[in-house]
Amino acid sequence: MQTYESRIVWTGNSGEGTAHYRAYARTWDIAVPGKPLVHCSNDPLMGGDPSRMNPEDLLLSALSACHMLWYLHYASEAGVVVTRYEDTPVGAAELGPGGAGRFTSAELRPVIWVALGADMGEAAAIHDKIHKVCFIARSVNFPVTYAPEFRIED
Structure with missing residues (x-):
């Protein structure tokens, strides 16, 4: 069994705590020991800071990164x-x-x-194997599809 840990620290207390809905900011830091802080905020549509990562950005990025890492593994x-x-x-x-x-x-x-010379059929087929093993894709309850584009390195 593998475990993962993180520390979420709310940074949005403007002095009144949550005394009322507009009294606080929807900001926090993700702190994982030995790694850089990630400053986050709520989605901008819900009053968040658009310059910061939000949970939706992080989830979508995690899906993409997991797929990429498995793709590179299977390609090799x-x-x-x-x-x-x-x-x-x-x-x-x-x-x-x-x-x-x-x-x-x-x-x-x-x-x-x-x-140059890569088996393009094999390169495309790799995608079909990934959702069976990608930790993040296997953990979400919505469909994840892919539309790859291939280019030959000059």
Whole structure:
């Protein structure tokens, strides 16, 4: 069994605590021992600071990173030489009554550069194996799809 730990520290007390709804900021830090602090805020649509990461950004980024790491692993095993990988994932969400929201889907959109001579069929097929093993994708309750684009490294 693997465990993960984090420390969330609310930084939004403006002097009144939560005396009323507008009295406090929706900001916090993520502090993991031995790693840089991540300053976070609520989604800007809910009054958050748009310059800071929010929970939705973090979840979407975690999905993308997990997929990327497994892709690179399987590519190395298959002899597909990846020279560059970038993703611009998009998550769709809905808001319900009272502001309760949820992700309804996510699409990963990786652009993957492979070395000349790579088996493009194998490079594409790798994606089909990842959701069976990606910790994050296996942990969410909404569909995660992917629309990869491949480029040959010049």
